[in-house]
Amino acid sequence: DGGITQSPKYLFRKEGQNVTLSCEQNLNHDAMYWYRQDPGQGLRLIYYSQIVNDFQKGDIAEGYSVSREKKESFPLTVTSAQKNPTAFYLCASTDSGPAYGYTFGSGTRLTVV
């Protein structure tokens, strides 16, 4: 079955470390997105990519980086510059045409220890 796979499900990071969250999709979707979800706040867009080798900053890109070397993959790196990285991270994809819903992964919960 087609879908989006995020890994790991839980991730613990020490202060000052960079960590990379994986997102892989086999839906042949062009567009991919990274969101952060915190209690009491809506989904906030970190980065998005509409095509391979191209991506744009979202609303809260500071302290994060991404790459899009393959259509199927859109990894997110949380750098040490991100001051409050503890959150639930969600990856999504969609067809680039109009009127399609997003398909989300099951999320990665990142905790700073």
Add this chain to the structure above:
Amino acid sequence: SQKIEQNSEALNIQEGKTATLTCNYTNYSPAYLQWYRQDPGRGPVFLLLIRENEKEKRKERLKVTFDTTLKQSLFHITASQPADSATYLCALDGDAGNNRKLIWGLGTSLAVNP
């Protein structure tokens, strides 16, 4: 600035009744409006999309309305079941076919009691 409001208080209803959730927006003219379901610790799941020129859309026990004059969408679940208990998110899409960035509401928690 653009703003989406969903019922902030949790909605508790009895099994078999119709649940109605509200999504209001301001300073925005979306081309599409979407509804998602999210269970605790999981990613949102797409349910329905309605276009600005559609008044109503149905899918099984779900019905969505879209009133661009009132700037409001209503999401109905008929014959509700305990398995419908979840948080429901509303999202607006104004640049369909372009950058496809959605604007998200905070969600409304629904509890269906047996």
